[in-house]
Amino acid sequence: MSLETWTAERVQEFADLSGQTVKAWIGVEFALREDVPDAGPHVYHDPAVPCLQLWGLQAHLADNTRFGISNYQNDDHFGLHHPQEPDFDARLQNPDWWREPFQGTRWRELPELPTGRIEEATVLGDEGMVAEVHLLIGGRPLWLIAGELEETWEGTLEFHRLDESVLAFTDPADVERISWRPPRAGLATI
Template identity: 50%
Template sequence: MTMGWISERSRDFTALYGRRVESWIGVEMALRDDVGDGSPQFSDPTVPCLQLLGLQACLDGGDVLTVGIYQDVDVFGLWPRPRAEARFQDASLFTGALRWRRLTELPTGRVEYVATFADTGVLAEASLRIDARPLLLIAGELMETWDDELRFCRLDESVLVFTDPTAALQAPWTTSRSDLVQIAEAPDERGPTGQTTSTARWPLSRGRRRHGRR
C-alpha cells in the first residue's frame, strides 16, 4: 500500500478524537487451539493483551469504527473502517477457536488523544487515550510453538489490544518496535518550535516520530 493510503487510514483513527466510545465488541482468537481437553484457551496470565480477529468501537451518535487487518505482500497492518460490518454483529458465526464477545475491559468515554505509527510500509500501531486510560492496538499475532510457548509476532494477522502500553514495551517481540514512525496524531500537540508540549504520553517504543503527516 502507498503512504497516501496509509495516511487516509490514519485519518480514520484520528477522526475518533473528541468522540465518545460507548462500548466495544470483538471476535477473540484463541491463544492455543487445544489445551488437552479439546477446548481452546483464550486467556493466559502471562499474556497482557487480547488477540482479536477484529473489533468495533460503538460511538456516540450511533456511528461505528471497525478495526481489522489487511495484508501487504508478506506483512499485515491495521485497517480501520468507519462503518459497522455485519459479520461482527452475529455471535453465531464464531465457534471453536473464535468467539464473539463484548469487550468490557476496554476503556470507554471521550477520546482525548490518538496517534498512529507505520513500520515496514504498513499501519502497524494505533495509540489512544480514552477518558484518561490508554489503549494500544498492534498488528501482530501470538504464535503457539511446539512446546506450547507463545511468540509475540509483529505485523501479523490479528489485532493485539493492550490496556497497559508498558506491557507492550516489555513484551518479548520477535522483531523490534524501534523502527516505528509516527504518521499522525490528534490533537497535534506540537509547540511553536515543533516540540511536543504535552507530557501525557504512553510508552510505545524507542522509535522515531514524524510530525506533520495528517
C-alpha cells in the same frame, strides 16, 4: 491510488477518532493456543498474556455509529485499518457466526477496554504499514498492534508484530516489556 495515499487515508481515519466518545466495545477473539484436542476447549485467557488477540473489534460511539478495526495485508506484513466492507460489519454484529466450535474464535463484548471520550489517537508505522494505533480514552490507554501470538513447539507463546491479528493492550508498560519479533525499533509516528 498509491500505497502512500492509501496509508495516509487510513491514518486520517484513526486520527478522526479524536473527540469521539466510545460507549462500548465488541470483538471476535482468536484463541491463544491452536493445539487443543478436537473437542476443545480453546484457550482465550492466559495470565502470562497481557492482551486480547482479535480478528477484529468495533467501537460503539455516542453518535450511534460504529468504528471497526481489523487488519490488511501488503506482501509480507499486516497493518491496522478501518474496514469499510459491509461483510465485516455484519460479521461483527452477529454473535451466532462465531459460536464454538468455529476454529478457535468467539464473539463477545469487551468491557475490559476503556470507554469515554477519545482524547488522543496516535498512529505509528513500520515497514510502510499502520503498525500500531495508540488511543487515550477517558484517561485510559488502549494500544492496538498488528500482531499475533504464535505457539512454539515447547508450548510457549511468542509475540509477533506486523501479523494477522489485532492485539489490544490496556497497559503500555506490558507492550514495552514484551520481546517482540521483529523488535519495535522501526516504529515512527505517521
